[in-house]
Amino acid sequence: MDRRTLFAVFAGGCLGTLIRAGLLEALPPDPGQWPWPTFAANAIGTFALGLLTARPPASPHGHALWSTGFCGALTTFSTLQLELFDMLEAGDVALAAGYAGASLVAGLAAVALGLRSAR
Numbered sequence: 001m002d003r004r005t006l007f008a009v010f011a012g013g014c015l016g017t018l019i020r021a022g023l024l025e026a027l028p029p030d031p032g033q034w035p036w037p038t039f040a041a042n043a044i045g046t047f048a049l050g051l052l053t054a055r056p057p058a059s060p061h062g063h064a065l066w067s068t069g070f071c072g073a074l075t076t077f078s079t080l081q082l083e084l085f086d087m088l089e090a091g092d093v094a095l096a097a098g099y100a101g102a103s104l105v106a107g108l109a110a111v112a113l114g115l116r117s118a119r
Contacts, residue, residue: 004061005064008061008062008064008065009065009068009069011069012064012065012068012070013070013073014069015069015070015073016069016070017073019041019044020037020041020074020076023037024037027040029083031090032090035079035080035083038083039099039102041074042076042103042107043106043107043110044074044110045070045075046107046110046111046114047110047113048070048114049075049111049114050111050112050114050117050118051114051115051117051118053067053111053114053115053118054114054115054116054117054119080103083099084100087099
């Protein structure tokens with residue numbers, strides 16, 4: 001991987017991470033409640049990835065910046081898993097099941113909307 005591609009991934013990752021951190025600051029999650037920051041970040045990032053897949057940036061550096069860097073840093077599978085684990089450990093099976101199902105449905109809807117919007 002050349003330096004420009006590495007920098008593009010880094011720059012996109014910084015932007016995606018800052019937006020996700022901003023969502024956490026704006027919508028601080030309460031234990032036992034729906035984790036809106038993660039849900040929103042994953043839906044927004046998945047929509048953006050759909051757009052970028054249907055209309056890829058002209059340069060490989062643009063792809064590295066937006067798809068790999070930005071969308072990769074904005075979305076977070078690991079945090080979703082930790083939140084689900086915490087819900088289950090707290091005995092809130094209904095919340096965990098709802099969150100897992102809604103995350104899957106919202107992600108599929110967001111990527112489909114992104115793909116169709118760009119065509």
